[in-house]
Amino acid sequence: MALPVAQPAEVLRAWQKDDLYEKQLADSIARLLPSYHAAKAIPVSSILYKSFTTLKDLQTLGEEYSGIVQVDESYHKLPSFSSRLLSIILSTFGENFTRRLLRNAEKSVEKNGSLQPEAQNVFLVLLKAMTSMIPQIISIHRALCYINGGPIQIGKSLTGIDYVHVRPAAAAYYAHLRLLGVVTLLHSFISCGKCIYQAKKYMDQMRETPNEVDSNKSCVACLEEIIQPCVLPCGHIFCMQCSYGALEMCALCRSPFMKNYVVPLMNYYPGEL
Template identity: 70%
Template sequence: MSLPAAQPAEVLRAWQKDDSYQKILADWLSKLLPSRHASKAEPTSSILYKYFTTLKDLQTLGEEYSGIVQVDETYHKLPTFNSRLISILLSIFGEHLTRKLLRSAEKQIEKNASLRPEIQNISLVVLRALNNIIPQLENIHRALCYINGGPIQIGKMIMGIDYVQVRPAAAAYYAHLRLLGLVTLMHSIICCGQNIHRAKKHMEQMRDFPLEVNSDEACAACLEEMLQPCVLQCGHIFCIECCYGALDSCALCRSPFTKNTVIPLMNYKPGR
C-alpha cells in the first residue's frame, strides 16, 4: 500500500520550520565567523543543516514536525544520494549561479565587437529582463505548489523529488492555502508581464536610437544638447553628464570604460 502524497499545507509548514532553524544556525555562525565572511553564514548553515539531515537519510526537523518524507518520482523509494545532493546545491546556489551566468553573458556581449550595435542592445535588454524575472519565476513555482502540492524548492522539483504523508495531516488549511496560491500566481504573472512590457518598450525605443553621433544636434546617449562634450577611449563623444553619470559602456559601440579614462574636450564645441 503506497502512502498518500503530502498536502501543500504540510509541505509549506515543513519548509517554514526548516527555514527558521537554518536562520537560527546562520545567526550563530555569523557571530563565530570573521566579519568579512559574515555573508557566507547563511549558505554554510543551509549546507550543514541539510548534510546532517537529508544527506544522512534522515528527516529534517520540519519534515518530522509535519509528518512527511521525501520520495523519488515512483513514490515508493527514497531519493538517491546524488539526487538529494544536487537538489540541495540547486536550492542554495541556483539563483546566484543563474544571475552570475546572465551577468557573464552580458559582459561577453558588451565585449563582442563583431556584433552590430542594435543586436548587442537587444541581447542586453533581454538578458536584463530575464534577470529581473528570476524572483517572479520562483514565486510562480511556489504558487503552483500551494495550489497543486509538491516541493517548494525548485531544486527538488528539477530532480524529481516529492513528499508523502506518513501520518494524518490537518486538511483544514488547504482551502486557504489554495487561495493564497491563486493570488500569488496572479501577482507574479502581472510582474512578469510588466518586466516583459518594459523590455519590449525599451527595444522599440532603441530602434529609433541614433547609431552615429551627430554633434550638430545632441548627445547620442541622452539626446540633450551637448554643452560639455567628452570623448571615450572608443572615440565616441557624449556630454559630461552621461560620461560621469549612468553610462559604464559606450552607448553606440558598447565598449566598456571607466570614469578616469573620460577626456573632457575643453576647446571643442559641437558644430564647429
C-alpha cells in the same frame, strides 16, 4: 500499501520550519565570521543543515514536525544520494549560479563584435529582464506548489523529489492555500509583465542611440534610471525606491543588508564619473 502524497499545507509548514532553523543557524555562524564574510553564513548554514539531515537520509526538523518524508518519483523509495545532493546544491546555489550565468552572457554579448548594434542592445535588455524575473520565477513555482502540491524548492522539483505522509494527517480542505497560490501566481505574472514592459522601454530608448549601451545609469533591481542613488554596505548602487523598498539583499552579490545601513548619495550622478 502506498503512503498518501503530502498535502500542500504540510509541505509549506515543513519548509517554513526549516527556513526558520536555517536562519537561526546563519545568525549564529555570522557572529563567528568577520563582517565582510557575513553574507557567506546563509549558504553555509543551508549546506550544514541539509547535510546533516537530507543528505544522511534523515528527516529535517520541519519534515518531522509535519510528518512527511522525501521520496523519489515512484513514491515508494527514498531519493537516491545523487538526487539529494543535487537538490541541495541547486537549492543553495541555484539562484546565484543563474544570475552569474546571465551576467556572463551579458559580458559575452557586449564583447561580441559580430553582432549588429541593434541586435546587441536587444540581447542585453532581454538578459537584464531575465535577471530581474528570477524572483518571479521562484514565486510562480511556489504558487503552483500551493495549488497542486509538491516541494517548495525548485531544486527538489528538478531532481524528482516529492513528499508523502508517514502519519495520519488531519482531514482538511486547504482552500485558503489554493487561493493564496492563485493570488501569488497572478502577482508574479503581473511582475513579469512589468519586467517585459521595462525591457521594451529600454529597447525603444536604445534604438535612438544604437551604438551605446550604458548600464551604469540604470538600477539592476528595477531596470529604471537611477534618479536618487543609494549605496549599500557591499558598495553596489541602486535607486532609493529599491534600496528602501522591497529589496532585502543586493541584487548583484546577494549580500543581505539593513535599511539603516543604506547611504543616500546626494551629490553623485551615475555615469558621469
